[in-house]
Amino acid sequence: MKNYNLDSRFEDFAASVVILFKTQPNSFAADYLAKQLIRSACSxxxxxxxxxxxxxxxxxxxxxRISLKELRESLRNLNIQINAGLIDINAVTSVKNENDELIIIVVTLIKKYN
Structure with missing residues (x-):
């Protein structure tokens, strides 16, 4: 089994969300969702x-389980922002893909500890 540094993947995922919102969003909704996404990704x-x-x-x-909950919240938040036209899907494709992969990894790990 290949050993992956999951710590780095989680940190890089959170950092990519922070970088995505380096500049202040220009509406109340965009600001609200951006701040919540940063919180859930970092959490x-x-x-x-x-x-x-x-x-x-x-x-x-x-x-x-807490980490999984936060990842699912992050994914839902990204989808809402894309559907509302607040962010461009092309700008977040890699972030969404990493979010999906981390969810799969965490679900697999949870099964190991249950």
């Missing part, structure tokens, strides 16, 4: 870090 990375330091399998599974 998924932070909770994944907590998973790695958890003391029990139950605690690991709980941190993974």
């Amino acid at each position: 998924s990375a932070l909770n994944f870090g907590e998973f790695e330091g958890a003391g029990s399998d139950k605690d690991r599974a709980n941190k993974l």
Whole structure:
């Protein structure tokens, strides 16, 4: 089995969302959704870090579930912004793809700890 540095993937995902919104969005809705997306993307990375330091399998599974919840929120947020025309789908394709892949990884890890 190939060893992947998942910490870096989560951190890079969160950083890519932060970079996506380097400039202030120009409407109330865009600003609201951008800030919430930054929070959920960063929270998924932070909770994944907590998973790695958890003391029990139950605690690991709980941190993974929180991370998964935040990843799903991030994906929903991206879809809303795309559908509302607040961001261009071409600008976020790689972010959405990474979000999808991280969801798959976390679901697989949760199954391991349940």
